[in-house]
Amino acid sequence: MAVSSELLELCDRMPAFPASVQRVIALTSDINSSPKQLVKVIDHDPVLTIKILKVANSAYFGLSRPIVSINHAVVYLGLNTVKHVALAIAAIGSLPRNNEAGFDMDDYLLHSLTSAVLARSLAHKMSVPEAEAANYFVAGLLHDIGQVVFAQFKPKAFQETLNEAKNSGQPLHEIERRILGSDHAELGAVLCEKWSFPEPLVAAIRMHHTPGIRASGNPLRSCLFVGNLLAARISQPVNAPTAFDENILPPWVFRTFGNDFDSIIESMVGLQTDLKQATSLLSVGGGSL
């Protein structure tokens, strides 16, 4: 399945979400704003995040290890550099509130943030060290970025895809392959690959709709796969109807994380607080995001 290079070129100029763009501009023009507020805006916006990571992982820096969190990017590149990269992205403009594809941006952001929190929480369950858990949040945040790319640059075909998914109940990614020539998981993975993100992250995004018969050796992939499904259970996304019945999932899922989806969700300490915190930026501005 090929992702067109023209589409990947376009991604360089993809704008971020309107509310984040507003906040970046407001925070960077207020000399008294705290750096952690700016970091929070960036690391809760998939487009800002992916683009800052793109700069941080670019060939100009001889990284000893790849940069997968915004905190890491800030320490490595310096706060001011990250701030100005964010401003440069903000200067491109912002994603239209109402896109031609009829793609629900609010729903997309809610699903991405929920997946991010869940993937991080599952990482804790697997006793992944705290510093690495940040990568799991990023994986959740970015996993569906391909959908935004389609909505922005292939609006007509993506609208058709979304409608067919709604009417047929078939998984979105399968219809994408038919109508758009590749699916959002592949597109997101190719984008992350092109921008030199670490291999486990690329693989996790590529396979986030593919359970695998056995647990993969990549815990990031396992956590993202399950986190995505749990996120759809917590708040059913309109853009991507859930395609999996938990009964047909391979046994490793439940061996690794818990008996069934409900008990996995229940066993997560502080989940509600984390979700509320992660999605707090969504509600500011009267839901006009």
Next chain:
Amino acid sequence: MKVRFWGVRGSIASPGPSTVRYGGNTTCIELTTDAGHTIIFDAGTGIRPLGLKLLAAEQKKCAVCISHTHWDHIQGLPFFVPLFSADREVHFYGAFDPVYQKDLESILAQQMEYCYFPIRALELKAKLHYHTLHEGARIEFEDAVITNVMMNHPVLTYGYRVDCNGKSVFFSGDHEPPHNIYDSDDTFYGEYDQLIQDKVGRICEVANEVDLFIIDAQYTEPELLQKRGWGHGTFSSALAMARRAKAKKVVFTHHDPSRTDDQLDRIGAKLQAQRRSNDPPMLIAAEGLEIDLG
């Protein structure tokens, strides 16, 4: 290897009666390798007199390592006379700016545009070579090896290490010790702190056991509290890094433009008085200071 300081001031040149002993020119440091080759750290206003000296010398070739392109580190360049001489060869080393999306050549050419300077970069007669470095590069320049590491400053800044015949120098460029943006009770405090430790550790690894550690110490501790995020260190943060890198000698530089000679004398005396027994010898940079590393 020999080291000579031609400019020790930060931010802006500051001539006048109160800076006459330590000097008012901005950053420029000359290294002479054992085989007599010249490597220059930064092109502040101190590079003008250095250029006059080099023009009279036999050696036709030199390297200029630019830590970053803030004015006080490049402003002397249009007055660096070897650039105007056809028999000279100058190699520039520096970073690609990820925000500006421009390389060193474009940024340096910009300060010679029509409204800033009467001669265009295109009209310079010397053979000029621009080398964009990624972090962790290793450059062989004549009998020396140059390596670099990313520091913490509002613009992308490289620190450089030069090794020659078993002797070594590290120059920090401008550097502020990274500060944790989270409060100690925030969830991310610990993670962020670890990232800071990694970053400082990496710098100290590059500077490990250098014979001479030249570092930005623009502020005193109370001043830093007012100027956090401006990108500079203090005498004590600089000393802490030198200790961690196990440097064999430390020179504090990039003096604040408002710092008087008398203040620097007092700071120097205080540092000597507080010096621990296993601390490296410390010096405060002054224009004309020469250090022969043997």
